[in-house]
Structures are given as structure tokens and as C-alpha cells.
Amino acid sequence: MIIRPRPHWLRMLFVLRGSVVPQIAPQLIAVTALAVAVTVLHGQVLQWKIPLNFVPFSLIGLTLAIFLGFRNSTSYARYWEARTLWGALLTESRSLLRMALTQVDGPPGNAQPLARRLMAFVHALRHQLRGTDPTGDLRRLLPDSDCERLAGARYQPALLLLMAGEWLQAQRQAGRLAPAIVPAMEAPLDRLSQALGGCERIAGTPIPFTYAVMIHRTIYIYCILLPFGLVDALGLMTPVIVAFLAYTFFALEALGTEIEEPFGTEPNDLALDAMSAAVEASLREMLGEALPPVSPPAPGQIVLT
Template identity: 70%
Template sequence: MIVRPRLHWLRMLFVLRGSVLLEIAPQLLVTTGLAVLVTMAHGQVYHWKIPLNFVPFSLIGLTLAIFLGFRNSTSYARWWEARALWGVLLNETRNLLRQALTLDPGAARHAPALARRLIAFIHALRHQLRGSDASADLARLLPAADCERLATARWKPALLMLMAGEWLGERVRDGGLPPALAQAMEVPLAKLTEALGGCERIAGTPIPFTYSVIIHRTIYLYCLLLPFGLVDSIDAMTPVVVALIAYTFFALEALSAEIEEPFGREPNDLALDAMSRTIEGTLREMMGEAPENDVPPTSDYLVT
């Protein structure tokens, strides 16, 4: 994810990183090139004049704008829900560890095991959502017995939630926590499980494919035919107007497709590496440890 300070209006016009311009450049060049050819031929194809004007494009453009608005709103809603769920992960891991440190008389001896399981849960969830290997993070955080237990698990975050619950059960059985206090600690544990399920739901349920197909086809047909409808009215300015309209439609489609899957590695996706480091750092600090001693650096959170 790219995070920038607010730029001057002039610099904003020339920003490339994170603007999806490079992604849509090929189709934008093709569309503009076609508009130049149509302008030079005055809207004729093999001496046959294409009988189009701007009227149908006005009607289709309005419908297309409504569809694009729906598509972008839906994609942004998924992105924002995903960000809110990771906020829950931050808050509830803090709550659970705080309760373990303040309610358990043997906190100094027992809480580190819970803290490391919670940190491992965050990293395992990030890897699961991105389809990457969590072994290295688990190996640096957990003892060998826990890593061996997780090695063959398909849903590692869910198993780590079970292991956090087992820690809580052990503290009740050895008398370190009264059942009433353990019940209070079950609340943040349940919220973490709900946040896990919410992230899995977003990752596993994309926007119905037919929406993307309809919008994609309509945008390309609209932009490819647009020069024929404008050339008689604006003549030499046709390529310029077509380029502006095509940029708007192509960019909105590309952006909505990018943020539809908020857990990926695209420039506008969520900065999961940075958020995982933040959660690990704050839990380590609560334990009195150095927050960043053994957290590997990453580059998905860019401030430029």
C-alpha cells in the first residue's frame, strides 16, 4: 500500500506510482491511436461513412457511469471492511494480552506463550490471505512443538486460535484464573475468531464475475466506437476527448478490480505486512520486549 503526504495540485497531475496509469497505458494508447485514425479518415471505413453521432453515447455513458459507480462502491466497501477487520485484530489482541497481564497472578511466567501465539496468529492470517508460506514467521515465534503441530494444518490461524483458547483453559485448570475472569477473556478471543471469519469471507467471495464482464465489455465497445460519434462534431479534437474519457473509464475499472481483493500486493491493497508489524510491535512492548528486534523488514508499506 502506498501512503503519501498530501501533494501539491501540480505534482498530483504527474503521479504514476499507485495511479493505475501504467496498468491501463496499453489500452489507452490503442484507443487514442484508433481515434487518430478515425479522425484522419473522417469516420469512414473503406469509403463507408459510419452513421454515428454523440446522442447514443450520451445515453450509454450515463448507464455506464451508474454501473461503474456501483462497481467501485462495492469494491471500496470490501476494502474498508477488510481494513476494519484488521483494526479489530489489533484492538482485541491488545485486549486479550492486557487481561492476561493484569488478571493472571503468574503473568510473567505464562503470558509470553499467549503473546507469541497471538503474534503468530496475525502473521499466519496474513500468509493465508495472500497464499504465501507462513513457516518462517511461525518458526521464529513459536516453540518446535507448536510448529510441528501447525506444519500440516490447512487453516493455521484457526488452529492458533484453538491454541490460544487452550492456554486460557490451562490457566483455569491450574487455578491461575477464576472461571469468571476466564469468561471475560473469552470475549476478545471470540471477536478475534469473528474477524478471522470475516477476512476469510472477503478473500473467498469475490464480486460476481458477470458484473466485471458486463462492465469490461461495455467500456471497451464504448471507447472504441466513440471516435465515430464525435468526429463530425469536434473533428481534430476527437483523439483528445476520447483519450480523456477512455482514461476515466479504464482507470475506474482498473481501480475497482484492484481494491476488490484488498489482501493482495497491489499498490492500493491493504498494507498487511505493516499492520502485522504494528500488532507484533505493540504486543511485544506490552510484554516489555524490544518491539522490532526480530521482525523482518518489508516493503509493501511505502511512504514517499
């Protein structure tokens, strides 16, 4: 994710980092070059004048814009739901640890195993969604016995929630937790499990591929034929208008493709590293542990996390 102050309106026109221009530059240059060639040849291919005008492109362009808008809305809905689920991880982890610190008898240090398992849960979920190795974070946060239990598990976040529930069971059996309080402390665990399932659903259910293929093909055919329909009416301005329209369609398609999988590492995906660190820091602070100093970014600096 890119975090930066909003630049001046003039600088915004030329921003590259964080935009999709670097991704669509090859096809945009190719379409513009084609438009230049069509303008020079005045729409003729091998001495044959292609008889097109702007009317069909107006109709197709309107329909294509509607489909692109719908697809981007669907992609953003997935992105925002993913962000909401990760916000729930923070709030529910705080709530569960707060109750463990205030409702369970004994010194605050008794809640440290639960807090460690909650921290590890968030990091393990991040690694599961991104397909990376969680071993380093797990060994940093958990004792060897917990790490050995997690070794080789396919769904480590779910197992960590089970281990958090086992901590509650141990406190109840030891008489440090009143039975009437157990349902209240189980509720955050249930919501963490729901957030886990929601993230797995988003990661495992992409937008249907056929739908993306249809839009992709239509955009490219539209942009390739567009210069032939505009050259008679616009003349030398044809490459400029074609480049602008092609940029709009290519950029909307690229943006929708990027944010429909919000757990990746693209510039506009969710900053899971930063959110995992925020959950860990919040729980450590509740335990009274010292936090490493965080240096704010310099003014105007782009932060990629």
C-alpha cells in the same frame, strides 16, 4: 499500499506511481490511436461513412458511469470491511493480552506463550490470505512443539486461536485464573475468530465474474465506437476528448478490480505486512520486550508495504 504526503496540485496531475495509468496505458494508447485514425479518415471505413453522433453515447455513458460507480462502491466496501477487520485484530489482541497480564496470577512471563500465539495468528492469517508460506514467521515466534502441531494444518490461524484458548484453560485449571474472569477473556477470542471468518469470506467470495465481464465489454465497445460519434462535432479535438473519457472509464474499472481483492500485493491493496508487524510490536511492548528502532521515511518518500 502507498503512503505518501499529498503532492502539490500540479504534481498530482503527473503522478504515475500508485495510479493505475501504467496498467491501462496500452489500451489507452490504442484507443487514442484509433481516435486519431478516425479523425484523419473523418469516420470513414473502406469508403463507407459510419453514421454515428454523440446522442447515443451520452445516454450509454451516463448508464455506464452509474454501473461503474456502483461497482467501485462495492469494491471499496470490501476494502474498508477488510481494513476494519484487521483493525479488530489489533484491538482484540491487545485486550486479551492486557487481561492475561493483569487478571491471571503469576509473573508477567506466564503470558508470553499466549502473546506468541496471538502474534503468530496474525502472521498466519496474512499468509493464508495471500497464499504464501508462514513457516518462517511461525518458527521465529513459536516453540518447536507448537510448530510441529501446526505443520500440515490447512487452517493454521483457526488452530492458533484454539491453542490460545487452551492457554486460558490451562490457567483456569491451575487456579491462576478465576472462573468468573474466563468469559471476559473468551470474548476477545470470539471476536478474533469472527474477524478471521470475515477475512476468509472476503477472500473467498469475489464480485460475480459475469458482472465484471459485462462492464468490461461495455467499456471497450463504448470507447472503440466513441470516435465515430464525436468526429463530426469535434473534428481535430476528437482524440483529446476520446483519450480523456477512455482514461476515466479504464481507470475506474482498473481501480475497482484492484481494490475488490484487498489482501493482495498491488500498490493500493492493504499493507498486511505493516499491520502484522504493528500487532507484533504492540504485543511485544506490552510484554516489556525491546523493539527494534524504526526509521521514519524521508520527507516525500513513497512507502510501499
